[in-house]
Amino acid sequence: MVVRELTGGIYFGKPRGFDQDENxxxxxxxxxxxxxxxxxxxxxxxxxxxxxxxxxxxSVDKANVLEASMLWRKRVTKIASDYPDVELSHMYVDNAAMQLIRDPKQFDTIVTNNIFGDILSDEASMITGSIGMLPSASLGELGPGLFEPIHGSAPDIAGQDKANPLATVLSAAMLLRYGLGEEDAAKMIENAVLETLNKGFRTGDIFSSGKLVGCEEMGEQVLRSIDSQKPAAVGR
Ligand SMILES: NC(=O)c1ccc[n+]([C@@H]2O[C@H](COP(=O)([O-])OP(=O)(O)OC[C@H]3O[C@@H](n4cnc5c(N)ncnc54)[C@H](O)[C@@H]3O)[C@@H](O)[C@H]2O)c1
Structure with a gap:
């Protein structure tokens, strides 16, 4: 899970602009x-x-060279005392970019600033095979949240039934968990996605072997898996 600060940092900081240097x-x-x-x-x-x-x-930063990162590290370290049950570590962003590929399982939750999170979340998505696999949540302090896949509108494959729908489906699971507190329903969607993948269904972006399907068929298969879980859920 990459927790990315979304409303501050270099994308919004001032001063910004164009000018001329002394030459x-x-x-x-x-x-x-x-x-x-x-x-x-x-x-x-x-x-x-x-x-x-x-x-x-x-916590990922560049505290060896950036003052904004030095402050970041200081504040995150201070807040850690409120969460003694959480194990906090710090990593420089260049190392994090490398470690994510070398040994992704060492990470559970990453927190980082806007620009580093922008880049690392796309990198992390490729560990799952494709940006078509990763959901995201933009959470305000008071809600409501915005839940969407990390990818864009994929204009190059528009209308061809090629898009992987799983990131969008998994965004609905995030909505249920983080927006509505419906953990069981979120799990049901995630389990259905997992089961669909375990059965070998693959859209083109994640296909190497298995059953190559389009966006629509992938969605149908996820629905089928959800339906097959229903009796167990009702029985509880
Ligand atoms: N979160 C967002 O709202 C967001 C993120 C990225 C891009 N965008 C917007 O989307 C538009 C297109 O941007 P882009 O082309 O740079 O990025 P993109 O994420 O739409 O596409 C990048 C590449 O990934 C592929 N891809 C994306 N989603 C896929 C999926 N579900 N299944 C299979 N392949 C998939 C595309 O075919 C393309 O080759 C732009 O208008 C951009 O601003 C929005």
Whole structure:
């Protein structure tokens, strides 16, 4: 799980713009800036998230060179004392990018700033095979959240029945868990996706062997798996 700060950092920091340097050459510039409250806010979300998972949180920064990252690390470390049940570690972003590929299982929950999270979440998606596999949640303090796949509208395959629907389906599971507190229903969707994959169904983006299907058929198979779980759920 990558918890990415979404409303601050270099994508929004000021000053930003175009200018000229002392030699008259054109320059483009941006500002990486974080206020303490922005770091605290996302840190609390991350610790709470890690608590619901395997209780391991890795904070990713570039505190060896960036002041905004030094503050990030200081604030996250301070907040860790509120969550003694969560094991906190820190990693520089360049190392994290490498470790994600070398040994992804060492991570449970990652928390990081806007730009590092932008890049690492796309990298993490490829561990699952495709960006067509990964859901996301944008959570405000008071809600409502926004739940969507991490990918965009995939214009290059539009209308060809090739898109992998699983990231979108799994976004509905996130909505149920993090938006509505419906853990059982979320699990039901996730189990159906897993079962569909275990049966060998694959859209083109994740196909190497198994049964190659289109977007529509993949959706049908997930529905079938959900239907097959219903009696057990009703029986409880
Ligand atoms: N979260 C978001 O809202 C979000 C994220 C990325 C891009 N976008 C927007 O989407 C549009 C297209 O952007 P892009 O092409 O850079 O990124 P994209 O994620 O739409 O596509 C990137 C590549 O991944 C493939 N891909 C994406 N989703 C897939 C899926 N479900 N199954 C199989 N393959 C899939 C596409 O075919 C394409 O080759 C742009 O307007 C962009 O701004 C939105």
């Amino acid at each position: 008259g050459d054109e320059i483009g510039f941006n500002t990486e800036v974080y206020a303490g409250y922005e770091i605290d806010r996302i840190a609390h979300v991350a610790f709470e998230t890690a608590r619901k998972r395997r209780g391991k949180l890795c």
